[in-house]
Amino acid sequence: MKRVNFKIILVVGLAFFAAGAVFMKSTNNERTLRVAFPVKLKAAAYEPTNINLDHEYIFLENVFSPLVEISKDGSIESGVAEKMDWTGDELKLTIRKTLKTASGKQITPDDVVFSLKRLLVLSGNTHGNFKDIVCPGVNLKTVEDDCPGIRKDHHSVYLNAKGRKSFLMPMLGAIDFAVIPRSSVDPKTLKIVDFSETSGPYWLEKENESGEATLKLNPYHYFASKDIAETIVLVPTDTTKPESSLKDLEEGRVDHLTTVDASKADKIIRFAQKHPDFESHVTMKIRSLFIVFTERGRKELSSDERRYIGDKMKTVFSSIYAEIPGFEQRAEFFPSLGEGGLTQAQREKLESMRELKKAEPKKHFKIGIIKRTGYEEWANPIAAALPQADCYKETNVPDFKKYDKPDDVPHAWIASTDTGFMEDISLISYSLNAGLLGLSKEQRSKWLADYMATDDKGSRINKLKELHYQALAEPAIVPLIASPYAALARKPWKIELSDLYANNQLWRITLR
Template sequence: MFKIIILISCMFTINTCSKNTPSEAPTLRVAFPLFKSINEYDPSRITYIPEYMLLKNIYSTLVELDLKGNLISGIAQKYYWKNDELHFDIHPNLKTVDGMAITGEDVETSLKRLMILSTNPHGNLKTLLCPNLILKSLNDPCPGIIATKDKVILKPQKKFVFLLPMLASVDFSIIPKSSLDMTTLKIIDYRNTSGVYYLEKDIDSKNLQMNLAVNKNHYHYSAKIPHKIILVPSGRSAPKNAIELFRENLVDCITTADIISTDHLIDLASQNTEAQIHQTLDMEISFLNFTQKGIKQITEKNRFILAKKIRALFHELTTHYKSYRPVNQYFLSFGEGAISGEQEQEFIHKLESASDDLSINQNIKGDYLLVTDLRQKLESKLNEINKNVKTSSASAYPDPNTHYNDRPDFHIAGVDSGFQEDIGLVSFIINNDRFGLGKEKGKKWLDEYVQIENKQERIEKLRELHYSALIKGFFFPLMSSSFAAIIRKGWSFDFSKTQVSLPLWKIQKEN
């Protein structure tokens, strides 16, 4: 998932930034970089970490992951396999803020909606539950889902062991039926949600900050968690960045989703006695990725030469960064899907042996999505590599319907590389064509991947694809870093080092 770098134009008022008095319920002020109306947030189409984070806090899933990555109960108070069927007993006391019960019918509606829209990049549920059917409306039957008020049964073709962890992804959030337009499938009510928080106030022309409030009917509710969350703009076009907001006591939290680099947050924590820092493992990877257009237009030889030059530039620009480290593969070296030491050395040798003579006669286009300070340093440097290499800042990945000639030949971006095998993450890699398969081959590869029951065989298939993408010059790792967050003293927090998105209910007000 990308650490977003999206242009945001917004203002905010500071009259809500006073400290809590002991008699007030805890209010947490959070710097938030992706500022748009709540109507633009939908679990069915998540691209950026801030989207994932906000939706994670207002919607819940059937199952969840604890801090160690283990599955735990969510909306399903109890879950179990019965032969090849996956059974979920729905939490009997979960209600929205207005007292509407979350039921098995809501689960069925949410899952079928996701299959109809087919826009989520983190896993294809339809392939597992309704493989040969075309769903066009919620009334169309899917024999792989059976639901009653208090129970849901999923009936895949066989026992897919990764189905449960896949359902912990925010893509598979449960949305109350009453909060949906049953014809267009759009979310029309963000007050009645299934999550710990709900929308109290959206942004508008007069109010350019978003307020969330706690749902006391939720199973994660506690008197100590933030009862109100104020999202304060911190994007590139906001009046102040996240660090300025924190130093001026206008926010209490800078999340892992912000555009501020980890190095700047480390410096803030060392210089400001009010700042506590949380860091993940080195899970953010900056990379160079050639598109299908780029693979066709640029020879393998020139892809390696261009990558060698860009990697050298990255290493030069990040020499003094505390958190950036050279990296030679997509996944953590000890993570699942990592290539072997021998494969890594083969890739390094091929890259270092590449010529310095970049012979490109046609114009090639690249865009980059990176944290602010590194982005600014790259801006003037990338265009010096070759007169025919044109690079530009990008606010998002281009629409797939963009005319072929207008599409970029390569991307430079940062992404969460993950830690354990995760079908959602693997789907994201394939659907965003990280490893050069293209749409049709990618779909075929993913369909084959999900059919493999043995985990080690799946990991080997992923490793082979990973190695192939590197050695053929489709994908080039540049640098790795940790994600970081800052929380003001007076609040305690309990976050995972292997999960990027922050559950804000894991922050508690100290006495």
């Protein structure tokens, strides 16, 4: 028998152990966090004034910062503005003198005013109605045009809220209102051309053709610390294969799955339970899955037909998610215990409508499905329950798209989004702009203007509840399933995200 040299094995083993220890130490020193990301997009595709999908918000909230930050519990904190003071209807925002881009350029009041006017010129933000607050009746064509509600001095920016004080600061916390250094924008097109010069905790160092992007910590940012990642690597996952990101995590290719990962929340939770080297984060049940009827659908499908379709959809999705912990049927779009939830009287009226006539559609109709992975998981049972439904994979909210022909517009679409327990003007605005609450495009701006002109919160909430009720009664929207958002991180990374929001601020992933 050949003699084995255990000394050599021991020495080699120790060498590998030492090398591994050095590698682990090096990785920790570099504080690199590899993040599974659900899309392969270059940074140039992201635009704060035109956020349609969740991954866009998450990328942007990590490279840009707003004037105010929203804390984990929903309160307003200092952001790019270190102080916020009201004098009558005017909000004074004192800009941090210490905030700079990664190259050392100071973020100034001029950058702030430029960013706000840029938003008004591009006029595409989906999370607020800023124009009606600061520049009512004024259509800015260039960032040099005057807006009567925006002014600045050497240290501060002043916004006149026109009597709508309760909305302005919460709105400014949305990343639609990101402060963008003027030097990073093309002066003619206003397109962001330099993502290495940003106001956020991270900046783009490099990206490649495979979709991988490397972000670096901005040492001049107010969130910069030795406890957060110095380097973020966004690693695109294969969204054609369900749970591919979990496999990437298990096999060591990534360290963190975000709240918008394609993996189901229950799979993420079970993974953490089976793998003690990982920890999970689970929000409250703020993720709402629904079917929405477009303006075309509300015109071409009768209310009887929409009720029939809604009932079939409830049956289909109840069956799909029946055995999954944390997923439950939902009758309301906003959480029933939240400020936008229906009154008891409205619930009873809605319940009585269940007896109204329903009619099976006589003609075929189009349903767009917005789902990153496992399209067939929804499309096949829908086709079995509704033979008239022509399902296809949709890439964006229909109201945020331009179609070549009217017949290309779907009659309905299915997706999920986050909803909040508290009055959140950003989420309300997004829900309106996305067509979730049943109004026509012309009616939405009027409703929002009236809502924001109502000073008394109780009266505003009643208006929101009534709009919510009408959307369900038509029906313009049929809620299907409520579930939480979930995230995973490899230890020693610790997740300190909010359980009230779906946001995934990477500076809230910290080393223990």
